[in-house]
Amino acid sequence: xxxxxxxxxxxxLDTTVCVPxxxxxxxxxxxxxxxxxxxxxxxxxVEAEATAEALDLDHYIVDARAEFSELCLDAVRANxxxxxxxxxxxxxxxxIAEKILSxxxxxxxTALAHGCxxxxxxxxxxxxxxxxxxxxxxxxxxxxGLTREWEMEYAAERDLPVEGGNEGTWSIDTxxxxxxxxxxxxxxxxxxxxxxxxxxxENPTAETAEVEIGFDSGYPVTLDGESMEPVxxxxxxxxxxxxxxxxxxxxxxxxxxxxxVRENYEHPAATTLLAAHEGLEQLVLxxxxxxxxxxxxxxxxxxxxxxxxxxxxxxxLEGFIDVTNQRVTGxxxxxxxxxxxxxxxxxxxxxxxxxxxxxxxxxxxxxxxQADATGVAKYHGFQSRLAxxxxxxxxxxxxxxxxxxxxxxxxxxxxxxxxxxxx
Ligand code: ARG
Numbered sequence: 001x002x003x004x005x006x007x008x009x010x011x012x013l014d015t016t017v018c019v020p021x022x023x024x025x026x027x028x029x030x031x032x033x034x035x036x037x038x039x040x041x042x043x044x045x046v047e048a049e050a051t052a053e054a055l056d057l058d059h060y061i062v063d064a065r066a067e068f069s070e071l072c073l074d075a076v077r078a079n080x081x082x083x084x085x086x087x088x089x090x091x092x093x094x095x096i097a098e099k100i101l102s103x104x105x106x107x108x109x110t111a112l113a114h115g116c117x118x119x120x121x122x123x124x125x126x127x128x129x130x131x132x133x134x135x136x137x138x139x140x141x142x143x144x145g146l147t148r149e150w151e152m153e154y155a156a157e158r159d160l161p162v163e164g165g166n167e168g169t170w171s172i173d174t175x176x177x178x179x180x181x182x183x184x185x186x187x188x189x190x191x192x193x194x195x196x197x198x199x200x201x202e203n204p205t206a207e208t209a210e211v212e213i214g215f216d217s218g219y220p221v222t223l224d225g226e227s228m229e230p231v232x233x234x235x236x237x238x239x240x241x242x243x244x245x246x247x248x249x250x251x252x253x254x255x256x257x258x259x260x261v262r263e264n265y266e267h268p269a270a271t272t273l274l275a276a277h278e279g280l281e282q283l284v285l286x287x288x289x290x291x292x293x294x295x296x297x298x299x300x301x302x303x304x305x306x307x308x309x310x311x312x313x314x315x316x317l318e319g320f321i322d323v324t325n326q327r328v329t330g331x332x333x334x335x336x337x338x339x340x341x342x343x344x345x346x347x348x349x350x351x352x353x354x355x356x357x358x359x360x361x362x363x364x365x366x367x368x369x370q371a372d373a374t375g376v377a378k379y380h381g382f383q384s385r386l387a388x389x390x391x392x393x394x395x396x397x398x399x400x401x402x403x404x405x406x407x408x409x410x411x412x413x414x415x416x417x418x419x420x421x422x423x
Pocket of ligand 1: 087089090122172173182261263
């Protein structure tokens with residue numbers, strides 16, 4: 001039996017050098033490359049195919065866009081962002097890892113390999129899925145301590161097909177939900193990037209546009225009244241909102257290992273859908289639900305960032321998210337303006353809102369008169385008033401003691417005496 005290994009393959013430098021290394025350094029007879037489609041641009045598949053062919057690599061492409069898009073919408077229901085980043089790369093990794101595992105099992109592989117370095121998050125996300133299987137896990141770049149420079153030389157020596165793409169400028173990761181750009185000159189936090197790093201977003205102008213997004217139980221399902229499947233909805237909004245410069249993020253991101261990285265992201269659809277979803281929640285959820293859900297959502301986003309979307313904790317959190325989102329049904333008008341996606345209107349049959357109650361034009365709320373609030377107003381801040389008065393009084397006492405003796409040492413003694421007396 002030959003030993004086969006399935007490699008997560010993009011056709012980039014890292015995964016390209018992994019192919020001969022898996023044979024020569026790790027002794028595998030056979031390497032297969034698997035590229036999973038989570039909405040990368042077409043050129044990436046063309047490049048991966050061409051590189052695979054030049055390497056004589058058995059290459060599989062698996063379409064996971066529908067599945068991935070559903071996970072993106074789960075993230076909308078959870079209002080999920082990590083330090084301002086809507087988690088595109090993070091959410092995609094478990095989906096990619098699962099698909100590669102399936103191909104590996106079908107093709108009789110005994111091992112799985114990725115081209116991640118030992119510095120980033122993706123190694124952890126891939127392996128969290130793979131290590132639940134009985135496959136061996138190999139990370140050549142990390143294990144052999146490879147650098148980009150070494151890889152370039154190795155590729156040149158072996159005449160490996162690595163030209164083309166954006167190698168050398170930035171490291172870019174694109175899928176349906178976000179486009180991430182890192183490395184190169186962006187590694188200097190003070191460097192102000194030019195517009196050449198953006199592909200999905202135009203610089204905002206004075207022009208504006210509005211869209212109406214319909215939600216059913218927290219899932220966005222219509223755009224301007226038209227039903228749309230998740231993939232189409234996300235692609236359409238990326239295109240539309242991107243024209244108005246919506247969804248750019250430049251951040252110093254704390255990675256799981258503790259290293260910081262300077263990341264630039266584009267995510268027009270994510271920004272729009274997250275804003276719209278939250279706008280509808282504001283209307284339908286009660287104050288205490290909204291206060292509590294920030295904790296739930298933050299934990300969901302944290303697990304998503306870690307690539308642990310299948311953690312039991314996530315199921316438990318989704319219990320809460322499912323219940324609150326049952327009422328997140330209705331529609332939201334979002335305006336693209338000045339590079340922002342701003343909620344400018346919302347409606348729902350579940351609104352926890354009464355226009356007449358909140359109105360300036362009516363005196364009472366049902367049988368509750370305005371004057372009924374007087375008692376509440378009298379009690380409001382009661383404990384703070386007591387506490388503040390007490391500390392003011394004790395400061396005045398201390399001043400009197402201090403004035404009498406005019407000595408810090410004696411002041412301390414007199415305080416001690418007080419304490420003893422109190423005991
Ligand atoms: N820092 C992000 C994450 O860990 C995105 C990384 C994307 N990778 C890239 N080569 N640009 O989720």
